[in-house]
Amino acid sequence: MPPTSPRPKRLAFIGAGDISLLHAEAIAACPGADLAGLWSIDPSLNAEKSALFRCPVYDSAEALVADPSIDAVFILTNLETHAHYAALAMNAGKSVLIEKPVAPSTAELELLAACAERNGVVLCPGHNYIHEPSLQRAKELLDSGRLGKLVAIYIHYHIHHPEHVASRYPGVIRHILTHHGYILGYLGGAVHAPVEVSAMKSVVHYDTFEGEDLAMVNLRLTSGALAHFCADFAADDHSADPWTFVVKVIGTDGATRFSYRDWVENKPGVVHSHTFSAYGWHIREEVRHFVEECLGKGAAPLSTIHDAITAQRIIEACETSVKTGRVTPL
Helix, strand or coil, X not given: CCCXXXXXXXXXXXXXXXXXXXXXXXXXCCCCEEEEEEECCCHHHHHHHHHHHCCCECCCHHHHHHCCCCXXXXXXXXXXXXXXXXXXXXXXXXEEEECCCCCCCHHHHHHHHHHHHHHCCCEEECCHHHHCHHHHHHHHHHHHCCCCCEEEEEEEEECCCCHXXXXXXCCHHHHCHHHHHHHHHHHHCHHHCEEEEEEEEEXXXXXXXXXXXXXXXXXXXXXXXXXXXXXXXXCCCCCCCCCCEEEEEEECCEEEEEEXXXXXXXXXXXXXXXXXXXXXXXXXXXXXXXXXXHHHHCCCCCCCHHHHHHHHHHHHHHHHHHHHCCCEEC
């Protein structure tokens, strides 16, 4: 008899907000995965998303993680509850993919790392951008020396968010610059690790929300190269050469870049004025790698919980720099 194919990995969501739409699409596109159920902190989302995703609703998070048929759990709740639900799932023997920001502090991230090791499960931070082939190629070029000595890395994000949407998030430093931090770590590695940070933030267009809608950061790296981050919820960039989301790597012997604007659909997204196709594709590839490589073959995530700790240290250094008005060492 021919060998039978392994059964699809059964995945479940804790949390069913906007980001669950992209994760559900990613699972549907992954032949080795099924969305087997969900539970949301917001009970009003359970029936809606259950019908949309055609999966059952569990009575509680505890009931979901106790189901022996579930292989892994996606933590898609608000930031403040990530660590609680991730630990709940891992202590039940489930592997976990947890959306970014993974946790509010390095201390909580370190506890999650220890929990994953103790239970022998996969813990994958939702660091989706590094699944972009352009960034993987940039890393290869940089690591191989073909770009020469690194001079600078620029990571810019300029996408308007209405105040009622932004109020769900903790401000652009934590919500957006977390992406920048792990991208920098992925591209630069230990050779180009940040050693000091200088940051500023501002509020340009919010009336009542106290979180910042604009932040800029300069970083000095161990190699002597510099990096510059910008995150902006205040405005869209629709200029001729837009910096909607751009990563640029410049070396003495070459340069490369990635831009959201290479793939644009002329229809609004859930929040954005246009649909930037790359973002959904990154999540699809992140889920595929998690299912096929991490769960199926025992490979490590492209970005580990220890990379999440490094990114969080950058965020905390940014906040210290903003508060003190000084350059902050890492």
